[in-house]
Amino acid sequence: MAAASIRDVAQHAGVSVGTVSNVLNRPGEVSAESMQRVHRAIEDLGYVRNDAARKLRAGTSSTVGFVVLDGQNPFFGDVVRGAEDEASSHGIAVLYGNTDEDVARERLYLDLFEEQQVRGVLISPYSDINPRLERLRSRGIPAVLVDRFSGDGRFSSVSVDSVVGGRMAVEHLIETGRRRIAFAGGPFEIRQVTDRLAGARVAAENSTEPVDIEVVATAALTVAEGAAAGARIISRPRREWPDAIFAANDLLALGLLQALIVDGRMLVPEDIALIGFDDIAFASAAAVPLSSMRQPSGMIGRTALRILLEETSDPSLIPRQTVFLPQLVVRRSTAAKGTSGET
Amino acid sequence: MAAASIRDVAQHAGVSVGTVSNVLNRPGEVSAESMQRVHRAIEDLGYVRNDAARKLRAGTSSTVGFVVLDGQNPFFGDVVRGAEDEASSHGIAVLYGNTDEDVARERLYLDLFEEQQVRGVLISPYSDINPRLERLRSRGIPAVLVDRFSGDGRFSSVSVDSVVGGRMAVEHLIETGRRRIAFAGGPFEIRQVTDRLAGARVAAENSTEPVDIEVVATAALTVAEGAAAGARIISRPRREWPDAIFAANDLLALGLLQALIVDGRMLVPEDIALIGFDDIAFASAAAVPLSSMRQPSGMIGRTALRILLEETSDPSLIPRQTVFLPQLVVRRSTAAKGTSGET
DNA sequence: AATCGAACCTGAATCGATTCACTTCAGATT
DNA sequence: AATCTGAAGTGAATCGATTCAGGTTCGATT
Numbered sequence: 001m002a003a004a005s006i007r008d009v010a011q012h013a014g015v016s017v018g019t020v021s022n023v024l025n026r027p028g029e030v031s032a033e034s035m036q037r038v039h040r041a042i043e044d045l046g047y048v049r050n051d052a053a054r055k056l057r058a059g060t061s062s063t064v065g066f067v068v069l070d071g072q073n074p075f076f077g078d079v080v081r082g083a084e085d086e087a088s089s090h091g092i093a094v095l096y097g098n099t100d101e102d103v104a105r106e107r108l109y110l111d112l113f114e115e116q117q118v119r120g121v122l123i124s125p126y127s128d129i130n131p132r133l134e135r136l137r138s139r140g141i142p143a144v145l146v147d148r149f150s151g152d153g154r155f156s157s158v159s160v161d162s163v164v165g166g167r168m169a170v171e172h173l174i175e176t177g178r179r180r181i182a183f184a185g186g187p188f189e190i191r192q193v194t195d196r197l198a199g200a201r202v203a204a205e206n207s208t209e210p211v212d213i214e215v216v217a218t219a220a221l222t223v224a225e226g227a228a229a230g231a232r233i234i235s236r237p238r239r240e241w242p243d244a245i246f247a248a249n250d251l252l253a254l255g256l257l258q259a260l261i262v263d264g265r266m267l268v269p270e271d272i273a274l275i276g277f278d279d280i281a282f283a284s285a286a287a288v289p290l291s292s293m294r295q296p297s298g299m300i301g302r303t304a305l306r307i308l309l310e311e312t313s314d315p316s317l318i319p320r321q322t323v324f325l326p327q328l329v330v331r332r333s334t335a336a337k338g339t340s341g342e343t
Numbered sequence: 344m345a346a347a348s349i350r351d352v353a354q355h356a357g358v359s360v361g362t363v364s365n366v367l368n369r370p371g372e373v374s375a376e377s378m379q380r381v382h383r384a385i386e387d388l389g390y391v392r393n394d395a396a397r398k399l400r401a402g403t404s405s406t407v408g409f410v411v412l413d414g415q416n417p418f419f420g421d422v423v424r425g426a427e428d429e430a431s432s433h434g435i436a437v438l439y440g441n442t443d444e445d446v447a448r449e450r451l452y453l454d455l456f457e458e459q460q461v462r463g464v465l466i467s468p469y470s471d472i473n474p475r476l477e478r479l480r481s482r483g484i485p486a487v488l489v490d491r492f493s494g495d496g497r498f499s500s501v502s503v504d505s506v507v508g509g510r511m512a513v514e515h516l517i518e519t520g521r522r523r524i525a526f527a528g529g530p531f532e533i534r535q536v537t538d539r540l541a542g543a544r545v546a547a548e549n550s551t552e553p554v555d556i557e558v559v560a561t562a563a564l565t566v567a568e569g570a571a572a573g574a575r576i577i578s579r580p581r582r583e584w585p586d587a588i589f590a591a592n593d594l595l596a597l598g599l600l601q602a603l604i605v606d607g608r609m610l611v612p613e614d615i616a617l618i619g620f621d622d623i624a625f626a627s628a629a630a631v632p633l634s635s636m637r638q639p640s641g642m643i644g645r646t647a648l649r650i651l652l653e654e655t656s657d658p659s660l661i662p663r664q665t666v667f668l669p670q671l672v673v674r675r676s677t678a679a680k681g682t683s684g685e686t
Numbered sequence: 687a688a689t690c691g692a693a694c695c696t697g698a699a700t701c702g703a704t705t706c707a708c709t710t711c712a713g714a715t716t
Numbered sequence: 717a718a719t720c721t722g723a724a725g726t727g728a729a730t731c732g733a734t735t736c737a738g739g740t741t742c743g744a745t746t
Contacts, residue, residue, distance in 0.1 A: 005733085006732065006734090007732075015695075016696045016697060017697075018695070018734085018736090020733090021734055021735080022694090024733090024734095025733095029693080029694075029695095031693080031694065034695080048454070048457050048458055050458070050731085050733070051395075051459045052396075052398035052399040052459075052460060052731085052732080053395075053701090053733045054732080054733050054734075056399050056701050056703090056731090056732080056734095057733055057735080058734075071423070071427075074415075077414060077417075077420060081415060084440075093440065094439075094440075095406075096438070097427075097436065098427055108431070109436070112436050115393070117395060139346050139391075223625075255628075257628065258627065258628045282597070282625040282628070285597045285630065286628055286630060287630045287631070289630075348702055349702065349704090350702075350703095358725075359725065359726045360726085361706090361725065361726055362725055362726075368704080373724075377724080394703095395702080396701070396731090397704075398731095399701090399702080399703080399704095400702085400703055400731050401731090
């Protein structure tokens with residue numbers, strides 16, 4: 001009952017192993033009759049290619065690895081999905097690992113992918129792993145950074161301009177009459193967080209009126225952390241309440257929203273405006289529909305995978321940075337004070 | 344700059360390949376000195392094990408495959424996460440594929456996993472793939488069904504009792520005074536959908552008062568389909584409106600909720616109660632916090648992976664069915680008519 | 687009839703880690 | 717001194733798909 005090998009198939013079909021291999025990989029160079037007999041034998045024996053042997057010989061495989069920062073975040077779910085769609089149309093599978101903002105796991109998955117000799121790696125990096133990626137490249141495994149601009153241009157990247165996004169978000173808050181703005185986000189090791197904050201500050205500085213940006217640090221970009229941050233803000237004396245919050249992503253924003261609603265003293269958007277980042281599917285279904293900076297998530301995944309495949313087939317390509325611009329999606333949570341706004 | 348092989352390491356360390364292999368796999372049988380020299384050589388050359396060669400020889404790998412029904416659904420995200428956590432503590436990686444309720448992709452991923460000779464397969468099946476799984480098993484690759492009871496007991500499974508869940512949900516609706524209940528769900532190829540409906544019918548039949556269960560079929564279990572179903576319900580003459588909806592999962596429920604709120608003629612929960620299934624993180628953050636049947640999602644993943652590993656190490660184990668009971672989580676969306684209820 | 691070329695096929699060599707029958711050798715035992 | 721023991725180490729054989737230099741066949745051309 002041991003699995004049939006290509007040799008068994010060859011014997012059963014009465015041809016050589018080379019011919020069987022040709023049937024599988026170069027159907028053009030095989031006579032119709034051999035073709036048929038080999039297929040027949042494959043059917044009879046229930047033969048399935050042994051990927052390990054193929055990989056050993058070929059030195060490369062048809063999977064790519066994707067190291068994701070936060071698998072729980074629907075935003076990354078959408079990115080992965082985009083990459084997967086693109087991959088499957090090339091007959092490639094996506095091996096996927098979740099780092100959860102943990103340096104050890106990040107390394108673990110990169111090691112694993114290297115041992116597996118994946119075709120290439122997509123990664124939304126948490127720590128600074130350029131040296132690690134250089135090494136992968138020297139072994140013929142290219143990498144593309146996802147959702148993160150490659151500042152030094154050593155790798156291709158597909159990202160959204162978080163600085164611009166942060167600026168647009170806060171400009172929008174200022175336009176709708178907010179002046180005391182809290183930025184909720186963290187940890188600051190995550191580049192997107194610092195970029196979005198930087199953009200927020202630019203907007204504040206460019207404003208003709210004085211605008212305060214205050215930082216409310218969170219330990220992670222999750223709903224629970226958002227709720228905790230909300231509780232901290234509420235517990236202050238009333239005169240220290242901000243009149244708007246820009247959350248570093250939608251999960252945080254939804255947690256904040258939940259905390260504010262449960263408490264009930266600050267109304268969204270009447271007393272306090274709230275805007276998130278990512279525009280995940282649940283933002284529009286929130287208690288107060290959430291304004292957000294939309295990222296073209298599926299497109300990011302597709303594009304990253306396409307670039308990766310190009311680089312695998314031509315390693316001499318120069319790294320290129322693809323940057324999308326986020327798009328402001330206005331919903332009720334940032335309606336001007338005292339109005340009910342659009343739903 | 345070709346990657347170093349075990350032979351290069353052996354040469355560099357001045358020992359044989361067998362010794363290097365022993366250092367890697369049986370550290371006890373090697374002298375301290377060889378040990379050190381080999382490690383030194385590995386360091387110097389940047390040697391990384393070639394997984395393909397190892398797998399070819401060993402006939403098995405240290406990855407498991409997980410075929411997921413709907414990667415976009417946070418519920419499955421949580422399940423995968425649970426499995427991944429458990430796996431990583433055993434030094435095992437999870438290769439993950441999304442079928443999106445598509446028979447072809449389901450088959451594609453199973454083929455891929457078979458070629459890759461994964462250690463085992465976790466699958467939340469869409470179509471009837473028992474024969475396919477039998478074949479995998481005959482090749483030494485066990486499978487565990489996730490979120491689906493194995494009716495014939497031929498495979499181990501980890502699931503939640505959807506019939507009981509459906510019953511509990513509808514009993515709750517009846518208790519809060521609802522009598523004209525719509526069940527929103529589909530396609531009916533998905534076992535969970537039919538089970539939840541069956542449970543709903545049991546609750547209706549057991550009720551002392553006459554209770555109507557009406558079926559509103561959807562094409563998929565998504566937010567968009569939920570919104571569409573909502574629109575269809577609203578468009579009816581007012582006297583044919585149900586006074587409660589039991590949605591087959593939370594995504595549907597959130598879509599329904601969105602449609603009802605935008606329309607504004609039916610208030611939740613005053614005119615119509617709404618309950619979902621899964622209790623995903625966003626249910627509590629919804630416009631009207633959503634009642635739901637909670638599934639222990641992370642636990643399902645962990646348990647499935649643990650059982651799978653047990654079966655890989657002892658293939659003679661008899662399949663066992665693990666069933667969790669869902670838990671009713673009451674929020675505002677099912678408050679009794681005319682009350683405001685708990686938040 | 688001889689020659690040629692295209693189409694098709696063959697089978698040994700190869701990839702790199704693991705395994706295991708076999709060797710080596712220092713020290714213990716007789 | 718001869719023999720034995722066990723720890724440590726060796727290296728050829730193995731896994732299965734792919735590749736490619738070389739073979740065979742056969743109809744077309746001269």
